[in-house]
Amino acid sequence: MAEWPASPSVIGKRIPRLDGLLKASGKAKYPSDVHPKGLLFGAMLYSPHAHAKVKSIDTKAAEKLPGVKAVLVIAGPGTTLRYHGDDIAAVAAETEEQARDAIRAIKIEYEVLPHVVTEAQSMAEGAPVVFKGGNVKKGRSQTKGKPEDTMAGAAATIEATYTVPMITHVCLETHGLTVGMEGEKKAIAWASTQNVYGIAGDLAQALELDRGDVTVYTEFMGGGFGSKFNADVWGTTAAKLSKMAGGRPVKMFLDREQEHCAAGNRPSATAHIKMGADREGKIVSVIAEGHSTGGVGNGTNMILPYVYRGVPHYSVGQSNALTNRGGSRAMRAPNHPQSCILTEAAVDDLAEKLGMDPLEFRLKNLDPGSPITPIYQAEIPIGAELIGWREKRKPRGKTGTGPIRTGLGMALHTWGGGGNPGKQVSCTIHPDGSVDIKTATQDIGTGARTILAMIAAEMLGLQPTEINSLIGNSSYPPGQPSGGSTTTPTMAPPCYDAVTKARDALFKKVASAFNNARPEDLSLKQGQLWAGGEPVASWKEACRKLGTSPISVTGEFVEGLSSTGVGGCQFAEVSVDLETGEVKAKKIVAIQDSGLILDLLTWESQVYGGVIMGLNYGLFEEVVMDPTSGRMLNPDMEWYKLAGASDIPEIVVRAYSPPDEKGRQVIGVGEPPTISTAAAIGNAVSNAIGVRVTEWPMSPRNVLNALATASREGRS
Amino acid sequence: MTEQRPRDPGGLGGQSRRDFLRGSGVAAATAVLTGQATGVLDEAQAAEESAKVLSGTVEITLKVNGQERSCEVEPRSTLLDTLRNRLDVTGPKRVCDRGSCGACSTIVDGELVYSCTTLAVSCQGKTIETLESFETGEGSVPHAFHQNDGLMCGYCTPGFVTACKAYLDKHPNATEEEIRKGIDGNICRCGTYVGVLAAAKAAAQAKKGA
Numbered sequence: 052m053a054e055w056p057a058s059p060s061v062i063g064k065r066i067p068r069l070d071g072l073l074k075a076s077g078k079a080k081y082p083s084d085v086h087p088k089g090l091l092f093g094a095m096l097y098s099p100h101a102h103a104k105v106k107s108i109d110t111k112a113a114e115k116l117p118g119v120k121a122v123l124v125i126a127g128p129g130t131t132l133r134y135h136g137d138d139i140a141a142v143a144a145e146t147e148e149q150a151r152d153a154i155r156a157i158k159i160e161y162e163v164l165p166h167v168v169t170e171a172q173s174m175a176e177g178a179p180v181v182f183k184g185g186n187v188k189k190g191r192s193q194t195k196g197k198p199e200d201t202m203a204g205a206a207a208t209i210e211a212t213y214t215v216p217m218i219t220h221v222c223l224e225t226h227g228l229t230v231g232m233e234g235e236k237k238a239i240a241w242a243s244t245q246n247v248y249g250i251a252g253d254l255a256q257a258l259e260l261d262r263g264d265v266t267v268y269t270e271f272m273g274g275g276f277g278s279k280f281n282a283d284v285w286g287t288t289a290a291k292l293s294k295m296a297g298g299r300p301v302k303m304f305l306d307r308e309q310e311h312c313a314a315g316n317r318p319s320a321t322a323h324i325k326m327g328a329d330r331e332g333k334i335v336s337v338i339a340e341g342h343s344t345g346g347v348g349n350g351t352n353m354i355l356p357y358v359y360r361g362v363p364h365y366s367v368g369q370s371n372a373l374t375n376r377g378g379s380r381a382m383r384a385p386n387h388p389q390s391c392i393l394t395e396a397a398v399d400d401l402a403e404k405l406g407m408d409p410l411e412f413r414l415k416n417l418d419p420g421s422p423i424t425p426i427y428q429a430e431i432p433i434g435a436e437l438i439g440w441r442e443k444r445k446p447r448g449k450t451g452t453g454p455i456r457t458g459l460g461m462a463l464h465t466w467g468g469g470g471n472p473g474k475q476v477s478c479t480i481h482p483d484g485s486v487d488i489k490t491a492t493q494d495i496g497t498g499a500r501t502i503l504a505m506i507a508a509e510m511l512g513l514q515p516t517e518i519n520s521l522i523g524n525s526s527y528p529p530g531q532p533s534g535g536s537t538t539t540p541t542m543a544p545p546c547y548d549a550v551t552k553a554r555d556a557l558f559k560k561v562a563s564a565f566n567n568a569r570p571e572d573l574s575l576k577q578g579q580l581w582a583g584g585e586p587v588a589s590w591k592e593a594c595r596k597l598g599t600s601p602i603s604v605t606g607e608f609v610e611g612l613s614s615t616g617v618g619g620c621q622f623a624e625v626s627v628d629l630e631t632g633e634v635k636a637k638k639i640v641a642i643q644d645s646g647l648i649l650d651l652l653t654w655e656s657q658v659y660g661g662v663i664m665g666l667n668y669g670l671f672e673e674v675v676m677d678p679t680s681g682r683m684l685n686p687d688m689e690w691y692k693l694a695g696a697s698d699i700p701e702i703v704v705r706a707y708s709p710p711d712e713k714g715r716q717v718i719g720v721g722e723p724p725t726i727s728t729a730a731a732i733g734n735a736v737s738n739a740i741g742v743r744v745t746e747w748p749m750s751p752r753n754v755l756n757a758l759a760t761a762s763r764e765g766r767s
Numbered sequence: 768m769t770e771q772r773p774r775d776p777g778g779l780g781g782q783s784r785r786d787f788l789r790g791s792g793v794a795a796a797t798a799v800l801t802g803q804a805t806g807v808l809d810e811a812q813a814a815e816e817s818a819k820v821l822s823g824t825v826e827i828t829l830k831v832n833g834q835e836r837s838c839e840v841e842p843r844s845t846l847l848d849t850l851r852n853r854l855d856v857t858g859p860k861r862v863c864d865r866g867s868c869g870a871c872s873t874i875v876d877g878e879l880v881y882s883c884t885t886l887a888v889s890c891q892g893k894t895i896e897t898l899e900s901f902e903t904g905e906g907s908v909p910h911a912f913h914q915n916d917g918l919m920c921g922y923c924t925p926g927f928v929t930a931c932k933a934y935l936d937k938h939p940n941a942t943e944e945e946i947r948k949g950i951d952g953n954i955c956r957c958g959t960y961v962g963v964l965a966a967a968k969a970a971a972q973a974k975k976g977a
Contacts, residue, residue: 071913074921075928077858077898084857092852147852148841223862223870223922223956273860273922274956307863496920496957656916656962663958688863688954696947699960 052611053547055647055716060576061509065652068501069520070494074271081271082241083304085229091120091143091296093289093303094150096157097313098132098139101166101375101681102179105130105139105159113142113156118149121295122157123288131164133181133347134375135682136312138284143292143301166375166681170319170344173372181347181373188371191352196364201336205327209400213393215729215747216673217319217344220382221693224273225310226283230254230290231300238265238290242282243304245275246532248491251525253282257290269493269523276664277381278315279495280532311686315380316674318345320353320389322369324397332407332415334398337365341393345371348378352386357394358463361418375681376674381534383661384466384722388668388729392747395462395730400743403447409734410435410461423465423618430620430642430707434461437640437703438622448741457626457637458739462730468645468719469615470540472608475528478507478549479603480557484591486511488549489521492530492542496660497721498653499538503546505649510550512575513590528605536719539649540613543717549606556604561596613717619643619707619724621662623669623731624700625749627739629758632751634736636666636700639728644707646718651706658704658724665728667694670748742766827891831856832900840887846880847871849887850897858897858925862954869953870922872929873897879933881952898929906973908932908966917966919957926953931967939974946971 055062073079110122121143126132132139140157144150165179172178173186180186202208228242228250238258244250247269255265272279282290289303305314322341328334334356343350350371356362402412414431417424435441443459450456476490488507494500504518511518521527531541558570561580565573568582579586580593622640627633641662648654671692675684685691704724729747736754737743742761746753824839831854838853847864850856850873859882862870866884873882874896903909908931911917918924927950934949935941941949946967955963 067914067916068918070921071916071918072903072909074918074924075898075909075912076901076903077925077928079921080857081860081922083861084851086852086855086857146841147848148844221956223860223868223920223954225862271921274920276956307865498919652916656919656959659961660919660958663960664956687865688867689865693954693956694960695951695954696960696964697951699947699964702961 053544053609054611056509059509061505061515062649063651066501066505066515066650068498068653069504069515070271070500079271081224081273082228082243082269083224083273083302085241087229087231087300089299091145091299091301092147092150093141093143093292093301094147094154095138095285095303095305095309096140096154097309098135098137100132100161100163101135101168102164103132104162104164105132106162107160108140109158110140112158113153116149116153116156118145119153120144120299121292122153123292123295125284125288134312134377136309136377138313141285141288141292141303143296168374168376168676168681169678170321170342170372170374172678173344173374174342181375186373188373190350190369190371192368194366198336198338198364198366201364202325202327202338205335206330207401207404208325208327209397209404210325211397211400211743211745212321212323213396213745214321215319215389215392217316217376218668218672219311219316219674220276220278220314221688221691222274222276222278222310225305225307226279226285226314227304228282228286228289229300229302231293232298234298236260236264240265240267242267242269242286243272244269244279245493245495245534246280247493247523247525248529249280249532250282253287254290257282257287258294265525267525272493272495275495275533276383277385277534280534307688308686311691312683313377315382316346316377317382318343318349318351318379320351320393322353322355322393324393326397326401328401328405332405332412334359334362334401334416335364337362339367341369342372344374344376345379346374346376348380350379351389353393354386354390355394357390358465359394359398359416359418361416361420376676383664384726387464387466387726388665391462391464391727392730392733395727396733396743399460399734399737410440413463423616426618426644426707427463427620430618430644433705433707434620434622434640434642437705438624438638440622443624447738450739454629455626456629456739457624458735458737459622459624460731460734460736460738461620461622462727462734463618463620464723464726465618466536466723466726467615468536468540468617468722470544470608470613470717471537474531474541474545475605475607476503476542476545476549477528477603477605478553479601480553480594481601482594482597482599484594485519486513486517487519487521488546489527490530490542491525491527492538493523493533495533497533497538497657498650499533499542501653502539502649503542506543506546507550510547510554511590512577512579536721536723538719540717540719543649544608544612545606547606547612548609549604552606553602553604556602557593560602561593564596611716614646614715615718617644617718617723619727621727621731623728623735625732625735625739627736627754629740632754634670634749634754636670636732638701638703639666640703641724642705642707643720643724644712645720645723646715647713648706648708649717654706654720655704657720659702661724662702662728663694663699664725666732668748669729669732671750673748825888827888829887829890829895830893831895832897842886842888844887845883846873846885846887846890847882850882856897856899858899860922860925862922867954869930870926872926872953874929874933879930898925901928901932908935908970911966911970911973912963915962915966915969917959917962919959923953923955927955927963931970935967935971935974939971941971943968
């Protein structure tokens, strides 16, 4: 079984990313930046209605406009449009202005149909249906033990309905690509994707070509978060437009409105939860009934109870309510942030009911059967210390008398991640000493390019900057799509395999040139070839001995270098203005385990970024739909709220990294740190103001509503 | 259902920014044109025939990163689209396209502007700087972003780097709180703010030491 070096010289260090300066100087060319010769600009026409039938569509006027080279109808007469943002037609023109004019010149007659955009509308009796067969689909239900009987006998119980809204990915580079034909039989594309290898297949299919006839480049891409795995309608449409326009390349990137409406979302989640505990503070029963919407796609698959899977009795039912909104897509840790919020709010409320410290309550209820439990037990005291839990935390509502109250909250999370076999990395050592690492994966901002170079540098005794880390090209050996925190743990083993095999081949070829050494006497460190404890040549000199024959090896997945399953805990300190309902995050502490850390600098960035995405989920974000018109009311970046620099609190990040943690190998950290932030923030708000805010985000509206409800009911 | 014109994909509530530019901005924009744009509708006519397409181009010269660059634009073309689509200056990015996120930040006559809400024709005779022209060596803002990992996917980064440089040039003694305000017109989705602020502080420090 393969093993990572025991005392690495590169792995685990803080290495600035190799392409960082290109990005920071504006010189990195993203798929939306490339400008191949003869470029045409594409634009999409999309539905202004939540639900409508296309009665007629007339593109004649559009086709005649100056500069217009191709017009393609996607939704012909009779087609049903199912959401604001649904694709109707597309145009390619000489300038972007002309393309947009042509879109406006397409005449459409709609038969507007009744819509359902909220869960209440969708689930109402006699509601218009999104698809034949009804709106409400039963999801996974689970029952264990006797939840009803146990609940009846519990020492303390809570019952509440918690809700978290739909949000969107808001990739800053919108979905799209630039694609052109090279003759009849070849296509070339620059795609903003998390799946450079797979998207070549999508485009080949649309163009009726073989996969190998399509080359896709993703040198850089401006964010995906789970929403950019396929070519999508607009991507294949751009390819068809290019074909119609004689092969001229077409650049097609969604505008911000369609991006919000059509390019994916994280589904909403609402659950009515009853939770009961015994006198000792052990959760004995959970009864939950949830529903959610992912528009025309899947709803949340709620994991209830989340983390606390040792609860002896529970029953969970859930349903997905289809609505006239764009379909959901995977978004950073699919299903977990929602499940975390729903569970951790109830757990907090039950601790409160029992008069227990919610930290102690959580420790009591960790699942004894989970391998992550010892990790939580170690992480929680570290986080508590860093946030000042013992000194600062007051019982809920006993947080002072003025209009500004501060409070603390916490939450736990877990994620799988891990590596999968089947992907490849090639390593070529050239006689001039240059080293190429190639694989058809991509860097979505995680630092994948740098990680591969670091592994190669480690095994060859070089610096990461001396490695050509070549990714983002579909013609390279098959690489991993970037999803589920699997990229690093999947690509690191074949990279290690390729480099070690190439190194060993080098040793074999050149050993005799150095005092007739045996290959097994050779090693590489500090840019030198060593034989029997002495440096005998520089790296370049050693490689020169290859003569005219480079070494090229394709590596496969090997066991022993990556694993799966992590736990983390987060703590939040917030202040809340009781008069305005405004919540300010003051401090967030994130403790995260993730096995062997390859680049500590980019690892920390991932965790900070996850926390900040969770902070947005906790405080600001929601898709606002107009129930009357069926349209999204905030498909922009003004009213769709995201944090700016002034909203960022002090964030303390700690890797949970005892010596044996490294023995768990590489796991991946993209998803976990974004899961529990919003839950911790919500719990901190409730702690501060003395009442539970049951609806996320912790916006002034939701906070004031909770205070008003409590006041009406005489609870505060 | 009656026939209706699909809503402008770039607009809000039926009145799109480009409609607005067509209605009111063109009058101001044409005032600075050196040549007469052919086919430009006057304001009254535009208002009357709002569905009618404005066409016609005008040749302009822009001073971008120290070079005189000529291109054909429409009076409604934004500075951002002109830089990106016509001059291949793609450092500034189009993200919100509405002056909300700062990814398109560009320095015009020393002032930080959102180039997505600036008309190209209004920039003639002015000095336009994008981040491609910035120093990248030690002590520079791009260098500080790189070293402090003030970027992830990198798509917001040009805007942050530009805003940061513009702010520090004017406020060399800025405190961290002031820097936060200085870059508050920019949004990052990957959540790089911690690295961005570290980079900004490092760049400010380097500037003082220089």
